[in-house]
Amino acid sequence: MADKHFRGVFTALVTPMGPDGRINDQALTRLVEAQIEAGVHGLVPCGTTGEAATMSHAEHIHVVEVVTRAVAGRVPVLAGAGSNATREAIELARACKELGVSATLQVVPYYNKPPQDGLIRHFEAIADAVALPIILYNVPGRTVTNMLPATVAHLAQHENIVGIKDATGDLHVAAQLRELCGPDFALMSGDDFTLLPFLATGGDGVISVVSNPAPALLVSLYDLFCAGKLDEARALHFRQLRLTRLLFSDPNPIAVKAAMHMLGLSGLDVRSPLRPLNLEGELASGLRACLRELALLD
Template sequence: MSDTAKIFRGVFTALITPMDAEGRVDDDALAKLVEAQIAGGIHGLVPCGTTGEAATLSHAEHIHVVEVVNRVADGRVPVLAGAGSNSTREAIELARACKELGVTATMQVVPYYNKPPQSGMVRHFTAIADAVDLPMVVYNVPGRTVADIQAETLGELARHPNIVGVKEATADMYRAAQVREQCGEAFCLMSGDDFTMLPFFAVGGDGVISVVSNVAPKLIVDLYEAFAAGRLDAARSLHYQQLRLTRLLFATANPIPAKAALHQLGLSSLTLRSPLHDMSVDDPLYAQLGACMRELGLLG
């Protein structure tokens, strides 16, 4: 296993992008969130993914968010910057900009909307990896992209020295096992589904890129570390604790509930970009999130 691949283990947080009441990126809140994550023991940070509302950030805003996160992290944890697009040219531009900022690696989503064949995916990811000499993690989330990269395709891509891992968000344990078989032990296999992270670890996963760790970083880190240490009873107990919170955080479109939870923790406003919308403090889900966080000791 290469030294680069070893970086992508443990719990990486798929960061929200805090915004002010006018919908502008809130740099101070973002910096505060990064510090809270690092204090919670998180192993890495992932700005500008799905949870970070990358789809509604302008190109300039996207690069700005990555810059803030990378600057505040200051090398204390790896920064895996979302830099994907359904346009190969745009993905290359974003990856180049992220490399100039000094991030650890980029995360590249399977091209959405275009519905490329597997051969098109090979060309897409290979073109990015050839153009930008920086480690890349492929992001497979067919529930959002429609297109689904197959394990055999990842196996072909894994031969490229810059393509070092995958965020597999299918919640399919057989798929995870297939990826491990096709790509080998050196390839980083990261879960993209909080509901199934524990069984994912059990079939050979190296970690998780988590939404829930925005709200409960220590809980998710403790779960991962219990599993890694072979304390399976403790890992199982923590898994069921986080499931209560996970169900609420995915009760409606992500990251609406995550921002509502972080609002109660003083780490974000409720503001989202349209077509998503803010959760009202009068929404029953807002109160349910608060009650769950109090039960877990996250909120006084």
């Protein structure tokens, strides 16, 4: 089994902001409390959903600090600390380590289009420089470069590289990762659409967008699967698919920010070049109806 610290439902947290773009620390702290109360197994600040790509270095560290302080050791904090520049990723990882996070999430370098041996050099340099567990993050839909299973297997031999968030949505890739990396390597889904089959293929959990508005539902799905109650887990999986489709109808995190706004847990605003969801539009109407259907909104 994978490291017990990296199993279950980890929420890829939105970052509440105001219309001026400033980070709302109080709303972020309330969000952390709501997530922990709902039973999530870990929290991920400053990932894709947290809009880390639009943050300054200081803002990035500030968000991680606010979340880590609010969590107070109750669940693991897996802090996004990736960059397409190896030196910057090392700097972010060092800063996160000083804040006491459990691990860092390190994304495949985007834009540069590195070869597979370049990926190995990048991730091993971070792992050598900072004595902190690393969860790799493969999301080729955003980075262009796809990290191949054989590359992950090579990296898994490093003592500080303990798992991967696989957002390919490809279950054959998930099976290859389990086969090549062994049972102790944490295999986390980065694709809410394929969560249940991912678990059945040998996955250990999910780093989820959907668990922002629906944390208890995702935790229940995971618990039911672990208890062998597959029919009930399947029913919950299909129940969350409509919400998943709606949340990804616009580029993430536009729709999930709107959903959290409807629930009173975040501002609606996202940073440019994204734009907020039109609350009078068809997608917003569908979101409201779905949240009500799931008993998340009165």
